Amino acid sequence: MTVQTEQQHYLNYINGKWRSSSTNDVIKISNPANVDDVVGFVQSSTAEDLNGAVEAAKSAQKKWKKLSGDQRGRYLYKAADILESRLEEVAVCMTREMGKTLPEAKGETARGVAILRYYAGEGMRKIGDVIPSTDSGALMFTTRVPLGVVGVITPWNFPVAIPIWKMAPALIYGNSVVIKPATETAITCAKVIECFAEAGFPEGVINLVTGSGSVIGQGLAEHPDVNGITFTGSNAVGKKIGQTVFSRGGKYQLEMGGKNPVIVAADADLDLAVEATVSGGLRSTGQKCTATSRVIVESEIYEVFKEKLVAKVNEITVGDGQEDGTWMGPSANAGQLQTVLSYIHKGKAEGAELLCGGERLTGSKYDKGYFVQPTVFDSVTANMTIAQEEIFGPVLALMKVDSLKEALDLANDVQYGLSASIFTTNIQKMLTFIEEMDAGLVRINAESAGVELQAPFGGMKQSSSHSREQGQAAIEFYTSIKTVFVK
Numbered sequence: 001m002t003v004q005t006e007q008q009h010y011l012n013y014i015n016g017k018w019r020s021s022s023t024n025d026v027i028k029i030s031n032p033a034n035v036d037d038v039v040g041f042v043q044s045s046t047a048e049d050l051n052g053a054v055e056a057a058k059s060a061q062k063k064w065k066k067l068s069g070d071q072r073g074r075y076l077y078k079a080a081d082i083l084e085s086r087l088e089e090v091a092v093c094m095t096r097e098m099g100k101t102l103p104e105a106k107g108e109t110a111r112g113v114a115i116l117r118y119y120a121g122e123g124m125r126k127i128g129d130v131i132p133s134t135d136s137g138a139l140m141f142t143t144r145v146p147l148g149v150v151g152v153i154t155p156w157n158f159p160v161a162i163p164i165w166k167m168a169p170a171l172i173y174g175n176s177v178v179i180k181p182a183t184e185t186a187i188t189c190a191k192v193i194e195c196f197a198e199a200g201f202p203e204g205v206i207n208l209v210t211g212s213g214s215v216i217g218q219g220l221a222e223h224p225d226v227n228g229i230t231f232t233g234s235n236a237v238g239k240k241i242g243q244t245v246f247s248r249g250g251k252y253q254l255e256m257g258g259k260n261p262v263i264v265a266a267d268a269d270l271d272l273a274v275e276a277t278v279s280g281g282l283r284s285t286g287q288k289c290t291a292t293s294r295v296i297v298e299s300e301i302y303e304v305f306k307e308k309l310v311a312k313v314n315e316i317t318v319g320d321g322q323e324d325g326t327w328m329g330p331s332a333n334a335g336q337l338q339t340v341l342s343y344i345h346k347g348k349a350e351g352a353e354l355l356c357g358g359e360r361l362t363g364s365k366y367d368k369g370y371f372v373q374p375t376v377f378d379s380v381t382a383n384m385t386i387a388q389e390e391i392f393g394p395v396l397a398l399m400k401v402d403s404l405k406e407a408l409d410l411a412n413d414v415q416y417g418l419s420a421s422i423f424t425t426n427i428q429k430m431l432t433f434i435e436e437m438d439a440g441l442v443r444i445n446a447e448s449a450g451v452e453l454q455a456p457f458g459g460m461k462q463s464s465s466h467s468r469e470q471g472q473a474a475i476e477f478y479t480s481i482k483t484v485f486v487k
């Protein structure tokens with residue numbers, strides 16, 4: 001791979017203008033596959049920068065909300081076309097910033113284009129109902145009004161799809177936006193905002209402020225003129241944000257961690273189950289909120305499944321996501337690599353049996369990056385740390401059960417409830433799983449990862465603040481219902 005020492009500085013986008021932070025301080029962004037590859041520099045912004053963005057958003061929203069949904073949608077369609085024309089460039093930037101393979105990055109960017117077009121169309125849909133009043137001389141109906149200024153705080157693992165699946169519904173329903181992306185992928189976000197800027201959105205409707213979570217993210221959560229916060233990230237940060245926003249009477253939406261199980265029943269198609277477990281658990285280096293991390297297998301087929309799974313995992317090619325043939329890239333940053341290695345150590349210490357992987361990859365191909373072997377543990381029990389806590393890395397925990405009831409009890413025995421899969425050819429087992437599995441997304445004979453943009457998405461239990469994103473469900477967070485009575 002050619003090492004690029006790009007010195008490009010990426011700016012904040014405030015009130016329709018690209019500008020440096022008030023201190024001119026910047027943060028270097030390097031490639032997790034090769035830290036000598038400098039992707040660029042982003043602003044280390046201050047509260048002053050943030051206040052300027054919120055002020056611009058508040059002012060711009062007054063006119064933006066008065067446009068029709070169709071008029072707002074035309075801007076989104078333009079942004080979609082521009083992002084589509086820059087797909088390759090944005091995808092390469094994503095791979096260089098956070099490590100996912102280029103095919104996955106291209107797929108995610110195309111997903112961003114599709115989400116923009118979906119919500120552009122939502123501008124033409126009804127937003128209320130006529131409700132018959134008990135007064136025959138009266139007209140009663142509902143309509144919806146935007147929140148106002150929406151703060152968007154996003155993680156590094158889907159740096160195009162998640163910002164867009166938040167900003168697009170916020171905008172189409174008449175809100176203005178201030179986005180603070182994860183610093184690790186702030187350049188990718190800046191490129192997405194460039195597409196919005198080129199689409200001609202009115203000044204102040206969309207604003208980008210990059211910088212630390214504790215300064216800019218927390219500043220958004222605290223800001224009295226930010227009417228709603230939509231956050232995706234870890235439970236620790238999400239809970240803090242929710243408490244902050246709640247304390248000042250704001251509206252918040254939190255989508256957080258997962259510890260997603262796949263149940264493999266004795267009657268499953270084993271090759272399909274193995275393929276989906278590897279893909280669902282290890283694609284994107286296991287850095288998906290819906291990634292499979294617990295593999296719960298009925299004892300009758302446990303050994304044959306285990307043998308097939310390990311053989312498949314050992315075929316995985318790990319390397320730079322820009323290189324052809326790479327199946328799995330690096331961990332997204334040094335901290336994530338250390339987190340994964342510490343959980344692997346914990347798994348060994350608590351008595352789980354390491355079947356494959358478990359080490360940081362070394363050698364000339366790996367020494368300048370954050371690479372870890374795809375890892376499978378056997379004999380994992382519910383009380384083990386690796387069975388309870390989100391690792392957010394390429395680590396699978398195999399657990400044996402003797403019945404579907406035992407499998408479901410185990411699958412539900414975590415604080416999270418984001419996604420879950422089952423592999424079975426038995427309709428009764430499918431129906432029991434659908435009924436009993438406490439997760440916001442349940443998939444049958446399909447991997448646990450894979451959210452379709454037109455369907456509601458969100459978690460149960462500690463995975464979410466219990467609203468839903470995506471599809472038409474998104475309107476519930478980004479608007480408030482107003483009931484109207486006319487005599």
Ligand SMILES: NC(=O)c1ccc[n+]([C@@H]2O[C@H](COP(=O)([O-])OP(=O)(O)OC[C@H]3O[C@@H](n4cnc5c(N)ncnc54)[C@H](O)[C@@H]3O)[C@@H](O)[C@H]2O)c1
Nearest residue numbers: 154155156181182213214217218233234237255256257289
């Ligand atoms: N449920 C979902 O839809 C979903 C999707 C993707 C990722 N995730 C979760 O995100 C996590 C990984 O992403 P991450 O490491 O970027 O999460 P994170 O919580 O560390 O950071 C998320 C965002 O919050 C910001 N932030 C950090 N500290 C903050 C603070 N004190 N106040 C305000 N903002 C702050 C970060 O800068 C970033 O923009 C995992 O737990 C994963 O499960 C969930």
Ligand SMILES: O=C[C@H](O)CS(=O)(=O)O
Nearest residue numbers: 288289290291449450451
């Ligand atoms: O992290 C975000 C979700 O996992 C998106 S998807 O399920 O991979 O589509």
